[in-house]
Amino acid sequence: MEENTSPATALISSSVAGHDCCGGLGNIDLRQADLFVMSWLLGYVDPTEPSFVAAVLTIVFNPLFWNVGFTQAMMRQPKMDGLDNHTTYFLGLALLGWGLVFVLSSFYALGFTGTFLGDYFGILKESRVTTFPFSVLDNPMYWGSTANYLGWALMHASPTGLLLTVLVALVYVVALLYEEPFTAEIYRRKATKLHKRS
DSSP: OOOOOOHHHHHHHHHHHSSSTTTTTTOOOGGGGGGHHHHHHTTTTTTTTTHHHHHHHHHHHHHHHHHHHHHHHHHHHHHOGGGOOHHHHHHHHHHHHHHHHHHHHHHHHHHHHHTTTOOOOOGSSSSSSOOOTOOOOOOOOHHHHHHHHHHHHHHTOOOOHHHHHHHHHHHHHHHHHHHHHHHHHHHHHHHHHHHHHH
8 A cells, every 4th residue: 555645744754864964963873982981971960950950951042042142132232333334234244154154164064963062972073174164264163153243243333242242252262272172182082092993
């Protein structure tokens, strides 16, 4: 007996089963994940403890809240007359476009798991990504995101947005003080482990 499927069902089924543009979860080989670290950590962590749950929910919620909050803070504060002109607007638009290129191309190069901290859970790429945009700029997702905030602030002639952009950049700089050495170390260890096998 032949199944009767609608075009919408077929489209959904093919997109779920088909190739994800950015690596997606279907390309994760969990056999290669180093679960020792997670097992070790879970020996010290109670994932059901209320403050832990609150922290997880806050972290997941924050990117959305951060973007909405940034925009609302700009819209509720006065514009700066010196920034409220076509030149500044188009400079902001160019920065927003530049930022989007770097953020989206970073996502494409890293894939889903690389973007969302797969390396922290032992899900590593074959080697550290060095293709575009990483060949042009270190940490292009962070700096592209910062350019997005700066562009958005300039487009809205917002001194509040400029100040918040500086804060965003400072937060990213602090994050990189921890992330850069961590990423370098995990890929150094992976290369050493592969070298010992061969």
